[in-house]
Each structure stands twice: as structure tokens, then as C-alpha cells.
Amino acid sequence: MKSNEDVTDQLAALEKMARQLEPSSSQRQTIAQQAFGYIDEFIIALPDTPGYKEKPCDALKALTIDDHGKPFDQLLHLLRDEVDQSGINSAAGTHMGYIPAGGLWTSAVGDLLAAAANRYVGIFYSSPGAVRIENQLIHWLCTVMGYPATAHGNLSSGGSMASLIAIQTAREAHRIDSTNVRRAVVYFTAQAHHCLHKALHITGLHEAQQRIIPMNERYQMDVGALAETLRQDKDNGLMPFLVIGTAGTTDTGAIDPLNAIADLCEQHHAWFHVDAAYGGFFKLLGDMAVKFKGIERSDSLVMDPHKSMFLPYGTGVVLVKDAQTLLRTYAHQAAYMQDAYGFDEISPSDCSPELSRHFRGLRMWLPLHLHGVDAFKANLQEKLLLCRYFHEAVKEMGFETGPDPDLSITLFRYPSKDSNTFNQQLLKALHADGRCFFSSTQINGQVWIRCAVLSFRTHRQEIDLALGMVKENLEKIKALPGSKAR
Template sequence: MSELVLTDEERARAGERLVALLDRYERDLPGAQVLPEPDRDRLAALLADSVPDKGIGVDGLFDRLEDTILPNSATVAHSRFLAYVLGPPNGVAAYAEAVAATINQNCNFWQLSPAASVVERSVLEWLASVVGFPATAKGILTGGGSLATLQAMATALDDRVPGFRETGLQRSAPPLVVYTSVEAHRSVDKAAAILGIGLDHVRHIATDEHHRMDVTALTAAIDADRAAGLRPWCVVATCGTVATGSVDPLDAIADVCVEQDLWLHVDGAYGGLFLLCEEMREPMGGAARGDSISLDPHKLLFAPLEAGCLLVRDGAKLRAAYAFDSSYLTVAEDPLLTDYMDYGPQLSRNFKALKVWSALQAFGVDAFRSATRRTLELARRLGRGIEAIDGLTLLAPVTLTAVCFVVDGASQDEQTELLETLAAENTALLGPVLIDGRHGVRACVTNHRTTARDVDLILARLREIAIDRGSLSSGGGEFQDVDGA
């Protein structure tokens, strides 16, 4: 018997401890500290102890998990964890992850993972239908939106730059230029740097009063670059900016890309899956016109990290960018099964699709439609509440679930102190934001556990803070939700 296999007794004990840990974690969430203060002595001891020559066994491991790891981890599942576009995992996720780890499929070529290949295909085809992509679309699950954008831009290079696979950028040709907005995610810059495009050839286009890419400015920048002898090549539009949740005018940008023969990638890592809500399909409808789109199931599908996604409208272009022949990996092609090594840079890939598929199976799509719609309603409730408090000012319209505001007259240091106070007293974990040169506070309601009671608790505390600053008379009334969301 291998020393790396648990005995029957150890396996039973591990199962008992794991179930107890998961159950206790769930039950303790309402009273948990959203951002616990790190126990530096325990963490230092963890580092000092390093890796033992003799194992501590199942109970020793779970003791260490419970006394050191869990207490020193951010409580992402807390209902007032609202600082980032990061939701808590759904209820079935831990069990799906355990199964994925148990069968340990390598999702590269189908012979090693036939069921996984079909599950991933099922998830990708459903996601493509949500976006509105045609049946020709293909995709791959990635580590997140940043990798999806990188892989999309690599696909665009292969498709739009003749001979790119053979010569790369080592050639005599006009420099390529990529266009995105000043509000775009930093992953666009990072991808340009990694791919050899260079930051000098990334144009950050100005935005309008709603923080959306200015299409007139985009067209002017493209024309100027062509006149200067450069080669416009790709536009990255944003379907939900991280700071404010703004959605670029996707249809108008798509028109420009068609006219100018540019690849259009839509960064939908934050906002793309709001397409599950019928009310968002019109403002985001242009997403279906992208050559590619990135989505993040570890956001609005509440899958545990990591679970990103890249979809390419013409799936043959994705395969053309990543498929390479190798005799030691050759298997017969099958119309049902997919070799995902031919659709992305990785060979060794874990079974990311199982946790996404399992949640869709267990809860159904309607549950996710309801959860995403509720986050939109709660963000609007928070926005209305901010507007109702004298001494607080919204910094941007509440387009999706980002709610950005400023405490009137407060300095950057005072805004930071507010964030620290709210976290320390366990009111909520909110984050900083910089909009149009103004430092403020940002809440992002991307949490299926958040309730109206949580929002009202935050608003009540903000009202108290406004009163303490002298911005509001002590006779002010309580926040009233005018729409009853």
C-alpha cells in the first residue's frame, strides 16, 4: 500500500472533519469578521515550521486548517464583502471541486478526459448562447478574465497579421496598435506588454460623461495612427468597467471595427454575464458582435476561483492560433469530443468546467438569473440611499453593481480612514476608487448572499458618519427605500 493513500479509518476521519468544517463555516458566516486581522505570530510560525519530514496526519492537518488557515483568510462569503468584483462560491462548489480533485482529469486531449471534454463543451456552448454568439463559436475555460484577454489578443494577432505564427513581430512592418478606453482593465496593457505589442502602442481612448469609450475619439485616434504609418489592429471594448460598471457603446464600436477591419474583443469579465438578465440585453446587445469576448464564471456564476472563459465567434480562428502537431499527443478526431490543448496555450489543464456545470445542474439557470438580478436591485438600492444622505455624493451612475461615492469635503486620507473603520467594526469591506481625479469609496454588490438588510445597515452607518462630520442635522429621518427593492 502506498504511503500516500489514506487508510479506511483515515478516510472516514477526513470526511468527518471536512463535513464538520464546511458546516461550521457556513453557520458561522453571519457573525464572522469580514476582514480578520492577521495573526502574525501564527503565520510566522507557519512559515518557520515549513514542511515536516514526518507528517502530522489527518487530524493534525485539519487542526492546522482550523486554527491557522481559516482564521487568517478573508471571509469572501460574508454578505458585506463588497470591495471587489468577487462573489462567494455557490453552495455546491466545494463538493464539485472535491470530485474534480478526486478524478484529476487532464483536460488537454479528449482521450485523457472524455467526460470532462463534453462537460466543458456543454458549458461553453451555453455561455456562447447567453452572449448571442453563433453556432460557429468555440471557446475555452481559462484562469480568469486577464488570461482570456491575453489569449484573445494572441488569437487576433494570428488572424490579422499574415505570417505571424512564423515570424512573430520579428519583421519589417508598421507597428501594430491596440485601442481601449482610459477606464479599461489593466489586463489590456499587460497583454500588450507580454505579446510584444508594447505599451507605446496602446491607445487609451477618452470616455464620455458616463465613463464609456468615446467613439468619435476612437475614430480620430485610428485615423491619426494610419496617417502616421502605423497599423491599427485591435479594439478592446469593455462591458462593465471595474471602477464604475460602465458599458462601452458596443454597437457603435463594432461598426467602427467593421469599417476599419479591426478585431473587436469585448472584455465582459465583470459585466458580460449580466446578459442573463433580460433588462440588460439591450444595453449590452453589441457584445454579440465581438470577434471574441471574455467572461468570468467565477464572478456572476459564483464558481470558486479559478474559472474564466474566452469565446471566439469564429471558432476556427481560435484553433488556428493554438493548434500544433505532435506525434506523442495524436488521437483520432471525434465530432463529440474536443482536444482543448488546440484552443489555448496550456497542455496540463484541470477540470474547471465541472464546478460551473455542477452548479448549473444543481440550481438551474433561473437561480443564477435571479441572483444576478438581485445584485442589480441591491446596487440601485444602495445608490438611492447614498443620494438620500446629505454629505454623500455619487461619483458615477449605477450602471451595473458598482456604487461609487465620496464623503463631501473629505480628503483622500479621510476616505481611507473611513474604509478602515467600516472594516474594523465589521460593517462592511468596501474599496477605494479614483474617478475623474476624485478619490472616493466603492461598493460592488457582486455577492449572492447580500440582502437588503445588509445594504440598509451600511447606509445607516454612513448616515451616522455624515452626521458626525456635521454634514447632516441630527434631526434627519431614516433612509426610506422609495422603490421598495
């Protein structure tokens, strides 16, 4: 057995080692200075960094995790060369593929503050101030979307998790279980985001009947077809349960006719869920109200601050009109948590599958308060106009385009003898060029290149750069021997 003296010596030695995890004040200052200097250089260089760069990242493979630490600047260099300069530059205004994210610096500061204080934000009792901030954000969003005071929601990691929370809540509300799931029917269009298919699968609703409702020429749900399908299902003894509409589809930015869908859901007592992950924040703009009419009549909706509120990746929101249904789905108790119960304020862990959770709301609260809502509205309005400007300009270059954009996404393809091959060739050339990044999609077997304008760093200069780049590469591909251009 060890003597007390031995134990004391051993503890002293361990403490010395253990305390390495807490850098001294001057070490913290040095690291912070290097980190903030690095971030500053990164942001200053953004206008001249490519939107896309292929790079093998070999040095990362060679880096081993050792028993002893490494200098901060060595790690920072690796981050710069191997992570921040490879693949899609999602912080750049030249990122116009998929749904571009933001990366507000003020939000990153919020993350740092939240992580340093490490509040436990699963339950109100543990961190009343932080939970109150999150609940205030949720209530502000409810007001923006026209939801009543009885609504509540949750800040999730993104749109997919938010959708999962909503779909399980719908299932709970309609008491779908093994006895009735095969009679339950879910309705959506082919443009519904695949995270909803995942959510249906995870919640066991893939066993329900699924109806893919046709769309009009603007890729919006055909409400006439929805009405007819609902009627037929009812006549056949099935149970219309869930209609999923989209306010801003990923492919084309289309907004489904939400008000007409809400009418049908009311008539058939079906749960109405709206995926507004991409489009939701555009409702902040007064002149968009007509397009979003009816969203306030939905039972649940999802929006993504890490898309159209320009936050860095990591924040989605689900709102549910009847908070009690959300709570019934997610509020569970445990003996060891007994001290946390009995407070008036709703806890985040009662509204999602998560328990332990960081202070997710600070990254949204800080920029909203620092900049004010008008700065966000100006960005959104600018993106709508930039997208229309791009849409018209590519048309003038001879491209075929998708429908006039509802929001800030447009499609274009060059008409040719073998359009799919030609446009794939063009996309490849655009990726190799890399000054701006576009992604592509296929609708009804046709390849389209997409331009999605959503980064808060995309302004007229980036769009002009993109247009110039499209034009140059188009000429290059057309000039190739054997080109499929018309």
C-alpha cells in the same frame, strides 16, 4: 549486489510507507466528516463573521513541513484560525469591495469530485465525457452571448488568463509580427482592466501604438473620439488593429457602447475584443439586452464565472467567434501525443497554452444543472436592485455618488474641504470596523469608495448593515477634532 530477497523486503517496506498516501475507507470517512463539518460551521457562521479582519497569522509561520504527518484536525484548526479568519472574507455577503466572488458550495463539491477522479482534461481522447461537458458549457455561453455555432473558447483559470488567450488570438488573426507591430494600433479607455495591459505586454504588443480613448461622464468609451482617432491613424498610414471595449468596468461597472464600437471595427477591419469578465453574465437578464447590444458582433470576449456566476475563484472563459483562428493560435502537436489526434471534438489544450489540466468545467456544470439558470438570474437581478438601493441611500446620507450604476457597482465620496483626505480617513475607519468590506479607487485624482454588490450571499440585510456602518463611521469621522468635513 542485493539478493532478490533483500529487494523483496525493501519493496514491502517501501510499499507500506507509500500506501500512507491512500487513506483507508474509514480514514477517508473520518476526514470527510470533519472537513464537511468544518465547511458547514464556516457557512453557518458567515452572517456573523466580519467582512474584513486584520490578523498577523503567526502560527502559520511556526508550522514546519516534517517527515512525518500531522493529525487532520490540527491542520483544520490552523486553517480556521490563520487563513479563513484573516483578511477579506471573500465568501461572506458582507464583502462589497473589488469584484466580490462567490464560493458556491455546490461548485466546491464539483471540485472535490473532479480532483478525486483526476480526469486528464487537456485532450478529448483522454477524457471524452469531461471534455464534452466543457465544450457544452462553452457552447451554452456562446448562445447566451449571441455567438454563432462556428465559435469556440476555453475555460481558463480566470479573466486575466482568458484575456491573454484572446489578445494572442487577435494578434495571430491580424498576423502582427516584427515587420508591422510598430504600425499596428490598439485602442482602449483608461478604465480598461490592467490584465489587458499585461496581456499586451506578454504578447509583445506593447510595441504597438496604444491610444487611450476619452470617456463620457458615465465612464463609457466616447465613440466619437474613437472614430476620429481611427480616421487619423488610417490617414497617417497606421494599421488600426485591436479595439478593446469593456462590458462592466471594474471601477464603476460601466458598459461601453458596444454596438457603435462594433460598427467602427467593421469599418476599419479591426479586431473587436470585449472584456465582460465582471459584467458578462448580466446578459442572461432579458431587460439588460439593450445595454449589451453589439457584444455578439465582437471577435472575442472574456467572462468570469468566478465573478458573476458566483463560482469559487479559479474559472474564467474566453470565447472566440472564429474557432479556426483560436485553433491556429494554440493547436500544436507532439510525436509522443500521436494517439490523441484524429478526433472530431475540440480539445481544451488546442485552445490555450495549457496542456495537462484538471476537470475545470465540473465546478460550473454541477451548480448550473443542480440549481437551474433561473436561480442565477434571480441573484443577478437582486444584485442590480440592491446596488441601486445602496446608491440612492448613500445619496440621501449626503454623499456625492458616481453615475447611476449600469450594473451592480457604485461609487460614493463625502464632499468636504479636503475630500481625498476625508474619504481616505473614512475608508480607514470602515476597514477598522470591518463588519462590511469596501475598497476604494481614484478617478482623475479623486478618491472614491466603491460598493460592489456581487456575492450571492449579499441580500437586503447585508446592504442595510453596510448602510448603517457607513452612517455610524461617517458621524464618527465628522466628529473628530480637525475634521475636514464641510
